[in-house]
Amino acid sequence: MTKNTDLHSILKTYFGYDTFRPLQEKIITDVLNGKDTLVIMPTGGGKSICYQLPALALSGITIVISPLIALMKDQVDGLNTNGINAAFINSSQTEAEQHAIYDRVKNNDIKLLYAAPESLSYLESIFTNTEIALIAIDEAHCISSWGHDFRPAYQQLGFLKNRFPNVPVIALTATADKATRDDIVNQLNIPNATQYVASFDRSNLSLNVKPGVDRMQQIVRFLENHTNESGIIYCLSRKSTEAVATKLLKEGFNAIAYHAGLGHEERSTIQDQFINDDIQIICATIAFGMGIDKSNIRWVIHYNLPKNMEGYYQEIGRAGRDGLASDTLLFHSYADVVQLRQFAEKTSNSEVQLAKLERMKQYSDALTCRRKILLSYFGEYLEEDCGNCDVCKNPPQFFDGTIIAQKALSCIARLKEQEPIGTVIDVIRGAQNNTVLEKGYNHIKTYGIAPEISWNNWQQYIIQLINMGYLEIAFHEKNTLKLTTLAKAVLFNNEKVPLTKPTDVKIEAPKKTVEKATPTNNLFERLRQLRLEIAKEEDVPAYHIFTDATLKEMEAERPMSDEEFMQISGVGKRKLQEYGYQFIKEIIAFTKEKKVKKERKKNTYNETLKWYQEGLSPEEIAEKRRLNLATIYSHIAKLYEEDKPVDIYQFISKSQVEAIEKAQESLDNPSQLKPYFDYFEGSVDYFTIRLGLSVLKKNK
The missing domain is CATH 3.40.50.300 (P-loop containing nucleotide triphosphate hydrolases)
Known part of the structure; x- marks a missing residue:
């Protein structure tokens, strides 16, 4: 298994992140230790890194089973943009295209190879002649008839564990209840797989x-x-x-x-x-x-x-x-x-x-x-x-709906529980349509008993009565409404029924915007436009260049050097090399045009100081401000240099400062962060180095 520090280095270099999301590091460590795993992680939770990062750390090739050509293409485009050699193989390719991929596999030029379950026959020569490091089954719920996107071709995948008993298998999906999870591990022949179920809370x-x-x-x-x-x-x-x-x-x-x-x-x-x-x-x-x-x-x-x-x-x-x-x-x-x-x-x-x-x-x-x-x-x-x-x-407002309930239940009783909700409402409101008149419902006692309540509101009231157990729908009898035993207490014992006011369908007017965002007056829009131009040139989706979240952080932090640019979440080594110059140039140009002063930086530092003084940790401040953790640490370093009330030794030990000072004496370029990172072989994080340099600078 690769060193723990190397995992963080790979994460930053290829994916641009300084820290793992919850469960990612544990899952990756298990995979690297050869354990089978089942990962249930919501969309956007970072499932892909759980097998893409191990693929880079392991020798050999990782086979990824994925259900759709579009999904494979998108993943491969994203990996290639990050500087990771990946490809997919399927029936839509020509024989020449497939042989080109086989040659790349022979030459160890591919780390991840994607295929649909129906295309596994194309991988026979690879299975026979290549070192298989890892098998990843994406969208694994497709294997189970309990799942919501059942796909019969997935059921053949159990043979992979039989054929490669010593190769770890990782199965991943965004949603699976317990029955589906059990079905997945049994059909894949990995009954002892460690199951990781991430939080399903997408609070955004x-x-x-x-x-x-x-x-x-x-x-x-x-x-x-x-x-x-x-x-x-x-x-x-x-x-x-x-x-x-x-x-x-x-x-x-x-x-x-x-x-x-x-x-x-x-x-x-x-x-x-x-x-x-x-x-x-x-x-x-x-x-x-x-x-x-x-x-x-x-x-x-x-x-x-x-x-x-x-x-x-x-x-x-x-x-x-x-x-x-x-x-x-x-x-x-x-x-x-x-x-x-x-x-x-x-x-x-x-x-x-x-x-x-x-x-x-x-x-x-x-x-x-x-x-x-x-x-x-x-x-x-x-x-x-x-x-x-x-x-x-907008919490619901309750009122005494007993009379409304009695009118509805009484009407259903007089209709002999033989009509669906629409007809019941028509009778209550006194409608004169064919159904009501032909069946003589205009002569029953509850006809037209409450025309002042709108049709839609009556529908919502009756649905509430169904949900509360006073009524049930007989779906097998043309969806007719039936009274339950609970209804008797309302009709004959005057039991109180709390109802909520129907939801008003408010047609809101558009929000007023002070100023329309255009590429000239908004940095985010300018960066988005630059991203789009690059994406068109490279023929890849714009979000593969940088996500909106990364652009937002660039807008907030305005990095103007390679070191600052690398601190942005989502910027890895290859993306710095490929796109850093263009984005930094755009940021500098925008800053000059707008004459942005250092007050803005002071404001963002002071915001961090305020939360620090309230006792929040750097991780909590980063989450609160929706900024990268490394950015918060750079704020703390700057605040310390400016004699703000920050206890720097909460975040760095004196021995670490001494080690950084020793490194400083031996480096050719001690003003840059990367030489220190290389000096410590990745064992010291960038933000720790930044804090240490702040201490040394202040102590001079």
Whole structure:
């Protein structure tokens, strides 16, 4: 196994990060020690590094099983951009292209080779003649019929462990309940694999749910608040994707439909255009997104209720993968539930699918913190309400709804429990449509008993009564409403029924912007434009050059030297060499044009000092300020040099300062950080060196 210090060096050099995310280092250490592992880590949580970094540390080649060509291509592009030799092999390639890859493998020129499970026959010569260091199974939930994207070809993968018993296997997926996890390890023949389940809490995602009323009008207003941002609208049917995309185009939005009915070439073109920011909005069925590693998707809308919590979680997880704030919006309706039940009843494991749909419905109808409900589904529990969902931001207002409940229950009783929700509401409101008149419902006692309550509000009240157990839907009897035993207490004993006021569908006006961000007046936009130009030249997605989060940190810190640029999270050695000069040049040019003074730096230092004085650790300050940890340490060093009240020896020992002083005496270029890093062979972090130099500078 490689040294622990080497892992951090590889992480920074190739991936540009100074520290590992939770669980990553433990998982990587297990893999390097030859242990089989199962990793359940949410989208954007850093799964890929768990096998990509070991691939660099191990001799031999790492085989990665991945379900989609688009996903493989995206991962390989990203690795190559980071200076890591990777390739994929599949049936779409010519024989000459495949032989070129075989030759690269023979010459040890490839560290990671991607293939779909259906393409494993193409790897036979590699399996026979090459040292296999690691086998990674990505999107591992596809192996299980309990999973939400079951793919039969994955079930053959158990032979890999039999053929390579001494090669560690790492299986990874974003979502899997316990039944799916057990199925994965058993089918892959790794029953003793260490299972790592990361936190499912994506706190940067806001969770919002609204009734499916005037959906298009709500979506248009939503998008007017998200101009120039990428997003996905998920729909249940192909027809809906096309209808929504057409309406958005008429409203002036850059949108397109994506579904399985399109040709392969057309789907690939749409994906590429979305990845490269040529298309802003994709209106898609759930088939879209698994192959997308796009980090700057800022929002996800569900036009219809999803069929289960796993799919919903994975789909909203495609937003905000760079860690920046992103929005999710789910529309739901009674009609969605009916349609999804029909789909579920036709499946081979209908009982399981119906139970999962019921949990999804409970989430959408929730009157308590949605994140608590979502996380509890995956076995994780929040002590406090999240504060970043619609329920937390606008808690429901309860009132005595006993009379409303009695009117609804009485009407259902007089209809002899033979009608669905729509007809019940029509009778209560005194509608004069064919169904009501032909069946003579206009003559029953509860006809027109409450026309003052709107149709949509009545629907929400009745759904609340269903959720509270006073009513149930007989799906097998054309979705008719039935009274439960609990209803008798309301009808005959005047039991109190608390209801909540129906959600008002507010069509918000767009937020007012003080000044439109353009490439000339906003550094982030200028850096984004530069990134786009480079991406077009290199024919790779823009986010493979740098993520939005990295650009945001450049905007905040404004690095103007190689050393400062390397301190930015997401900047590795190769990216410094390839792109550092252009980005630093842009930052310097912007700074000169705007005559940005050092006050700004003082402000950011003082902000760090304020949190330090309140007792926060550097890690907590970095999280609070959404800055790289190394940046916070550079602030502490600067504050110490300026005689601010900072106890530097909280963060560095006197023996480390002495070691840095000794190194300083022997180095040719003691003003740069990298010579020190090389001198200590990576055993001393950059920020420790920075702190030590500050102490030495002040003591002179």
